[in-house]
Amino acid sequence: MNLLNIFEEIEKVDPEFNERISPRRAAIRNMAGFGKKVALSALPLAIGTLFQKAYGQTAPTDVNTILNFALTLEYLEAEFYTTGVATTGLIPAGTPAVAALTLIRNDENNHVAFLKSVLGTNAVAKPTFDFTAKGAFNPFSSYDVFLALAQAFEDTGVRAYKGQAPNLLSNKTVLAAALNIHSVEARHASHLRQMRKARGANQKPWITGKDIGGLPAAAQPIYDGEEIDTQANVKITGISANGVTISSTAASEAFDEPLSYEEVLSIATLFIAG
Amino acid sequence: MTKNTSPSQTNILVEPDRIGSSVSRRKFLHYAGAASGLVMVASACKKDDNNMDSGVNLGSGDTGILNYAYALEQLEAAFYIQVIATPYTDISDEEKMLLTDIRDHEIAHREFFKAALAGGAIPALEVDFSTIDFTKRDSVLGTAKAFEDLGVSAYNGAGPLITSADYLTLAGKIVSVEARHAAFIRDLIAPGSFVGSDVIDPTTGLEISKNPSMVLSIAGKYIKTKINASNLPS
Numbered sequence: 001m002n003l004l005n006i007f008e009e010i011e012k013v014d015p016e017f018n019e020r021i022s023p024r025r026a027a028i029r030n031m032a033g034f035g036k037k038v039a040l041s042a043l044p045l046a047i048g049t050l051f052q053k054a055y056g057q058t059a060p061t062d063v064n065t066i067l068n069f070a071l072t073l074e075y076l077e078a079e080f081y082t083t084g085v086a087t088t089g090l091i092p093a094g095t096p097a098v099a100a101l102t103l104i105r106n107d108e109n110n111h112v113a114f115l116k117s118v119l120g121t122n123a124v125a126k127p128t129f130d131f132t133a134k135g136a137f138n139p140f141s142s143y144d145v146f147l148a149l150a151q152a153f154e155d156t157g158v159r160a161y162k163g164q165a166p167n168l169l170s171n172k173t174v175l176a177a178a179l180n181i182h183s184v185e186a187r188h189a190s191h192l193r194q195m196r197k198a199r200g201a202n203q204k205p206w207i208t209g210k211d212i213g214g215l216p217a218a219a220q221p222i223y224d225g226e227e228i229d230t231q232a233n234v235k236i237t238g239i240s241a242n243g244v245t246i247s248s249t250a251a252s253e254a255f256d257e258p259l260s261y262e263e264v265l266s267i268a269t270l271f272i273a274g
Numbered sequence: 275m276t277k278n279t280s281p282s283q284t285n286i287l288v289e290p291d292r293i294g295s296s297v298s299r300r301k302f303l304h305y306a307g308a309a310s311g312l313v314m315v316a317s318a319c320k321k322d323d324n325n326m327d328s329g330v331n332l333g334s335g336d337t338g339i340l341n342y343a344y345a346l347e348q349l350e351a352a353f354y355i356q357v358i359a360t361p362y363t364d365i366s367d368e369e370k371m372l373l374t375d376i377r378d379h380e381i382a383h384r385e386f387f388k389a390a391l392a393g394g395a396i397p398a399l400e401v402d403f404s405t406i407d408f409t410k411r412d413s414v415l416g417t418a419k420a421f422e423d424l425g426v427s428a429y430n431g432a433g434p435l436i437t438s439a440d441y442l443t444l445a446g447k448i449v450s451v452e453a454r455h456a457a458f459i460r461d462l463i464a465p466g467s468f469v470g471s472d473v474i475d476p477t478t479g480l481e482i483s484k485n486p487s488m489v490l491s492i493a494g495k496y497i498k499t500k501i502n503a504s505n506l507p508s
Contacts, residue, residue: 100466107469110479162446166439179433180480182446183426184469186453191461191468204372205458206379206451232444234389236382242355246385250378255447256454 059261061167063174068124069261070178071115073160073268075126077153078112080139081105083131084150087140097195104150104188111181118174133270136218147196152219154189155207156259156267158182159222163258186256206253221267225257329500330396336438338506341396342486343445344387346428349496350421351380352401357418362411369462376418376455383448390444400498415463422456423473424492425449430483435507453481 060066084090085105091097116123131139131149139146161182168175190205193213197203203213209227212219229237229251236251246254259267332341354377361370388395407413429449436442457468475482484492486506494501 096466100468103466103469106476107474107479110477114478114480158450162443162450165433165442165446169437169439169442172434176430176434176483177480179430179446179449180483183430183449183453183481184474184479186450187457187468187474190454190457191466194458194461204375206375206454231386231447232390232440234386236386239382239385241381241385242351244355244378244381246378246382250375251382253375254379254382254451256450257447258443 063168063171064119064122066164066167067115067119067174068122069164069264070161070181071112071119071123072127073153073157073264074108074111074115076129076268077157078105078108079126079129080131080149080153081108083140084146090140090143090146092143100191100195101150104191107184107188111184114177114181118177137216144196144199147192147199148215148219151189151192151196151213152215152222154185154192156222156264157185158189158256159259160264161185162256163260163264165258204253207256208249209252218270221263221270225259227252228255228257231255329502330399331502331504332396332506333394334505335507336436336441337391337394338503339432339436339445340387340391340441341394342432342490342503342506343429343448344384344391344395345399345497345501346425346489346493347380347384347387348399349401349493350425351377351384353403353406353417353421353496354380356403356408357414360408362414363409365411372458373418379451379455399501402496402498405495415459418459419456419463420492422452422459424484424489425452426456427473427482427484428486428489430481431485431489435486437507 060069081101081104085098085102091101131137137145137149139149161178165175165178165182168178193201193203193205196213201214203211207223207226210220210223210225212223215222227248229235229248236246236254237248239246239251330345332338332345354373358370358374358377365373406417426449429445429452433442433445433449436445456473460467460470473482474480485508486503490501490503
């Protein structure tokens with residue numbers, strides 16, 4: 001097989017790819033310009049508006065906009081871990097937590113770089129984040145708050161990628177990449193949930209019902225909907241096989257649920273803009 | 275199955291995974307920009323007819339992919355059923371509880387696919403666990419890690435082969451749970467190994483996916499029943 005020939009053939013039959021994304025280009029440019037114009041003091045509030053402005057009222061389905069949505073979430077995670085790892089005294093020195101959070105930091109920064117490389121000039125600029133959510137949280141002075149927000153971001157990220165996968169069916173390469181990020185976010189979530197469990201949170205690596213695992217009540221939307229136990233009209237609770245009857249707890253844990261675009265925006269706004 | 279195919283009949287929809295994880299970003303970008311044409315190119319491809327294969331036929335299209343997932347879930351469920359039926363020496367309460375959770379999740383996955391596929395489902399597969407020492411923690415957890423990592427890479431590799439948005443979402447609902455399992459098992463074996471460089475490309479932060487033929491060649495060691503995957507989409 002000659003891949004290069006195939007690439008050329010694809011380019012011949014695919015002149016509309018750039019055209020298809022062009023209606024969104026203006027919005028994306030506006031978003032980049034918008035950030036520069038906003039006074040620093042107004043930023044926490046502005047970011048929520050920025051999301052709405054860039055992505056509009058209806059959930060988008062074009063690939064570049066979805067990639068920029070993912071990029072924004074990755075920017076958030078990358079800056080969060082980069083700041084946390086660099087903050088002296090936050091992560092207990094000499095514990096395995098340092099290496100674990102450094103690994104996660106590296107993955108998130110790699111995701112940012114990867115998505116930017118795919119988007120090229122269409123990539124949105126990094127917003128200015130407010131990880132205190134207007135003073136509600138102090139993640140860089142409290143290790144437990146840091147871990148709580150980390151878990152919130154990872155579990156949200158898993159649901160966000162899952163929710164957008166069907167919109168990437170038109171582009172198998174991008175879909176493959178998104179799926180390969182999605183599972184990494186789930187691995188992070190699993191590890192962070194265990195880190196928090198070791199510090200007293202009553203939870204497991206997987207999501208039980210819609211339990212928030214001791215996160216602040218404001219995090220409930222991150223887990224709402226995870227409790228469902230019917231998949232494609234198949235009731236999972238009560239299935240009996242091999243002498244095992246599946247409980248509603250196991251039924252909810254066995255399937256992670258997607259979040260819609262709007263639901264993720266609403267959560268991101270909560271954590272970014274406060 | 276590809277050795278007799280002409281260049282226009284190769285598995286091009288499977289290739290982006292390998293390219294995405296092994297080729298430079300610049301090349302990926304080039305490819306990504308062109309990739310929406312892949313579907314059109316693929317639609318012109320003829321399936322590789324190979325009647326020499328025998329065994330349980332997974333079928334074609336989305337049904338074939340669901341049967342492929344069903345086969346892997348059968349393997350995982352059978353493994354954890356045995357793990358809990360004959361726990362390894364000195365298993366802790368915590369490990370037994372969470373491994374029981376995983377058993378139940380895998381049974382739920384298996385039974386879900388069986389119900390969803392209904393008359394199109396492949397029969398129960400016969401497993402071969404003769405290489406696993408269920409009395410030894412190292413052997414059990416090492417196998418669990420292999421199965422969970424394989425499951426994640428398999429779902430990720432199969433996702434782009436699915437045409438139905440609903441089935442893609444269902445696969446997504448399951449793969450992240452498999453990834454949670456994988457990270458947990460890896461951490462049990464070696465704390466902090468939840469995103470090892472053997473499963474995550476350290477330059478992109480992307481999971482390394484596998485296509486069905488790669489997955490089945492690895493899983494085949496544990497499955498006695500011969501599986502015919504020749505009609506799966508590619």
